[in-house]
Amino acid sequence: MTSAPLLRVRHVSKNFGAVQALVDVDLDVHAHEVVAIVGDNAAGKSTLARVISGSYQPDGGSVEIAGENVLPLTTKSARTHGIATVFQDLALADNLDVTANIFLGQELPSTRRLDHGLLDEQRMESLARDYLRQLNSRIASPRTPLAQLSAGQRQCVAIARTLVGQPRIIVLDEPTSSLSVTQTAEVLNHISRLRSMGLGVVLISHSLADVRSVADRIEVLRHGRNNGSFSATETGYEDIIAAITGAPSAHRIPR
Amino acid sequence: MTSTQGSTGSQSSLREANSVRILDAVRQFGSITQVELSHATGLSPATVSTIVKDLLAAGTVETRHTIRSGRRAQLVTLAHRAGLLIGLHVGERSLRVAISDSAFEFLDQREMPLPVDHRHDTTLDRAAMLISELVDGLGSALSETLALAIAVPAPVNPATGAVAIPGILPGWEGVPIGEVLGRRLGRPVAVDNDANLGALGEMRFGAGRGMGSLLYVRASYGVGSGIVLSRELHRGVLGIAGEIGHTLVDPHGHICRCGSRGCLNTVCGAQALVDSLRHSRGTVTLTDVLDLAEAGDPGCQQVVIDAGGAIGSVVANTAVSFSPEVIIVGGELARAGKLFLEPIRESVRRRIPLAQSQTLEVRAAELGQRAELYGALALAADLAHIESVAS
Numbered sequence: 293m294t295s296a297p298l299l300r301v302r303h304v305s306k307n308f309g310a311v312q313a314l315v316d317v318d319l320d321v322h323a324h325e326v327v328a329i330v331g332d333n334a335a336g337k338s339t340l341a342r343v344i345s346g347s348y349q350p351d352g353g354s355v356e357i358a359g360e361n362v363l364p365l366t367t368k369s370a371r372t373h374g375i376a377t378v379f380q381d382l383a384l385a386d387n388l389d390v391t392a393n394i395f396l397g398q399e400l401p402s403t404r405r406l407d408h409g410l411l412d413e414q415r416m417e418s419l420a421r422d423y424l425r426q427l428n429s430r431i432a433s434p435r436t437p438l439a440q441l442s443a444g445q446r447q448c449v450a451i452a453r454t455l456v457g458q459p460r461i462i463v464l465d466e467p468t469s470s471l472s473v474t475q476t477a478e479v480l481n482h483i484s485r486l487r488s489m490g491l492g493v494v495l496i497s498h499s500l501a502d503v504r505s506v507a508d509r510i511e512v513l514r515h516g517r518n519n520g521s522f523s524a525t526e527t528g529y530e531d532i533i534a535a536i537t538g539a540p541s542a543h544r545i546p547r
Numbered sequence: 548m549t550s551t552q553g554s555t556g557s558q559s560s561l562r563e564a565n566s567v568r569i570l571d572a573v574r575q576f577g578s579i580t581q582v583e584l585s586h587a588t589g590l591s592p593a594t595v596s597t598i599v600k601d602l603l604a605a606g607t608v609e610t611r612h613t614i615r616s617g618r619r620a621q622l623v624t625l626a627h628r629a630g631l632l633i634g635l636h637v638g639e640r641s642l643r644v645a646i647s648d649s650a651f652e653f654l655d656q657r658e659m660p661l662p663v664d665h666r667h668d669t670t671l672d673r674a675a676m677l678i679s680e681l682v683d684g685l686g687s688a689l690s691e692t693l694a695l696a697i698a699v700p701a702p703v704n705p706a707t708g709a710v711a712i713p714g715i716l717p718g719w720e721g722v723p724i725g726e727v728l729g730r731r732l733g734r735p736v737a738v739d740n741d742a743n744l745g746a747l748g749e750m751r752f753g754a755g756r757g758m759g760s761l762l763y764v765r766a767s768y769g770v771g772s773g774i775v776l777s778r779e780l781h782r783g784v785l786g787i788a789g790e791i792g793h794t795l796v797d798p799h800g801h802i803c804r805c806g807s808r809g810c811l812n813t814v815c816g817a818q819a820l821v822d823s824l825r826h827s828r829g830t831v832t833l834t835d836v837l838d839l840a841e842a843g844d845p846g847c848q849q850v851v852i853d854a855g856g857a858i859g860s861v862v863a864n865t866a867v868s869f870s871p872e873v874i875i876v877g878g879e880l881a882r883a884g885k886l887f888l889e890p891i892r893e894s895v896r897r898r899i900p901l902a903q904s905q906t907l908e909v910r911a912a913e914l915g916q917r918a919e920l921y922g923a924l925a926l927a928a929d930l931a932h933i934e935s936v937a938s
Contacts, residue, residue: 295829324835432576433586440583440615473676474684477642477659484660488838501669504662505640508830523830525663 296359298323298492299344299375299461304353306339306516313339314350315516321461321492326483328495328503328524331513332536337496338380340513341465344494345377346370357460376454377463384438384446391420391434394453423452426489427482444475451482461492468502480506500529512536565590566598573608573623577646577655578685580613580620599623611686624685625654631687632931633734634923635674635697636741639663639768639817640833642670644677645920646685649693649928651752655681656920667719667727675731692734693931696923697724698741700769702787708738711786712793714804715769737930741765742789743780744922745877745912746773751925753913754875762871763912764791764862765919766854766880766887768817768833772865791861792816811861815854823850837882848886855880855887859894866907867900877912877919884911 297320306314314336321327329337342348346365357373395416402412420434429448468476483506507524512535520535572587585592602608613622627648636643645656701716708725725736746763749755763773770792774781792812800809817833839847892909912918
């Protein structure tokens with residue numbers, strides 16, 4: 293991509309006591325791009341996601357969205373800046389249906405004067421139907437109770453929920469972990485859909501096969517530091533694994 | 548909801564419209580409970596129940612008991628008593644699976660993105676798991692599967708069932724694909740080149756129905772073709788027949804994956820197409836190129852048109868050499884429609900011997916991106932027939 297990045301993270305550091313979770317980390321995400329963040333356990337992947345989503349304050353560095361410095365960032369201001377995050381635990385309500393979950397905490401009030409204080413159920417349902425369609429979802433109805441959905445379909449509801457605020461960047465933390473192959477396929481298709489909708493996607497994952505299937509670029513974190521940036525279509529497994537584990541590699545793209 | 552508006556007349560026509568709606572939903576979701584059917588169609592549970600009972604009596608659907616969120620539920624699937632057929636298409640960047648009944652009615656289908664240069668072990672492993680999960684989801688068992696066929700984006704040696712030319716599909720050399728999958732699933736598996744199976748699919752079910760000979764061009768990440776002569780696929784001794792992506796078009800060109808210089812694929816394979824856009828459009832994928840071309844981006848349209856021209860002249864040469872009744876164009880690039888097809892038609896028109904035929908047409912694949920899956924299902928059915936005759 294030749295355009296300026298939508299999200300630009302520079303020299304971000306984050307310490308937890310003596311633990312250096314992030315050290316001087318850089319990250320660029322453009323519109324219409326899937327950037328994967330990979331690394332070993334405790335490499336700082338989820339910490340970086342939490343910094344971008346506003347739930348952790350970095351100790352140093354800058355986070356810019358479309359050229360504007362947005363620090364200090366809270367979860368709420370991150371959303372107004374167009375960053376939506378789906379965390380590993382999804383935070384969905386089992387006792388509600390799909391539409392209610394998508395609009396949970398962001399319900400649409402009715403615009404009719406006599407409906408004072410009521411919700412616009414019809415509009416929410418039709419929007420929910422639109423979001424599911426945009427994601428090519430296989431969920432039968434926006435009124436299906438969440439309890440009836442598979443793990444992959446739940447992931448889809450969680451992604452659909454982020455679309456309500458019309459975000460520019462979506463952060464997905466381990467969306468395919470503990471999913472079956474069929475469900476993984478579904479989620480990977482959703483990620484491709486988000487990309488073709490023109491969104492920037494930050495994909496945090498352990499699975500190199502999943503990451504190489506849908507990402508444009510792969511950023512490796514190792515011990516909280518950037519350890520290589522790779523084109524997903526031009527780099528093989530070996531070079532990425534070398535960067536994750538710290539083995540020397542001849543093909544690394546210098547930053 | 549709109550589909551039923553015209554049928555408010557009689558009770559029976561309403562009922563008919565409702566059963567069409569229910570069948571559509573069952574087809575779309577593969578298997579679905581009655582409660583979900585009621586949600587998906589907007590019909591009352593009582594109506595769904597009555598219509599499902601009718602469809603069951605007519606032998607159109609099957610039902611079995613299942614448990615959904617702790618409650619007993621009735622799972623509805625399309626009837627597939629005669630057994631299942633499974634077609635797989637391993638492409639350069641995606642894995643497609645279709646499960647059909649013996650009448651080639653799709654019961655379920657899925658697509659999964661694959662990495663560049665995916666490995667045979669990971670991909671076949673995922674394919675096997677995907678298949679068993681889908682068969683499971685239909686409330687069926689692998690033992691009810693008659694046979695499988697898998698389409699791969701490389702020539703397949705008919706004698707060995709392995710990739711015939713090293714380098715074209717890196718990491719898959721020497722792998723007995725059918726054997727590996729057959730061992731995993733315990734069912735008979737046939738393997739063939741994807742363009743061959745696209746040709747078979749279009750001949751049996753698509754734009755080549757009733758034709759004795761045809762040339763099916765598959766323009767995707769690489770270019771290939773399938774040749775049908777006297778209603779039979781012509782694979783050649785090594786299985787490389789129709790590999791037009793590896794014919795010489797530029798004696799001074801780049802070296803191809805196969806090792807030769809100046810193959811058609813070095814000019815209009817996906818890599819060449821996206822490379823030509825790097826300077827002006829940055830890093831793009833083949834899907835981006837097609838999306839942008841469709842959205843009217845002149846640079847991407849140019850790339851698609853030029854690819855059509857380059858492929859067109861090779862297609863015309865090939866057509867002269869065996870004079871098919873029809874030329875059918877499929878694969879991802881065919882998504883661009885006229886933009887891609889017109890330059891091919893133009894090349895064919897300009898080749899005088901071909902122009903003698905008033906009837907030779909260049910058609911878009913009628914089955915679209917599913918041609919290869921249909922071909923795989925047809926090959927699986929043939930294999931199942933051979934197996935049943937043998938036993």
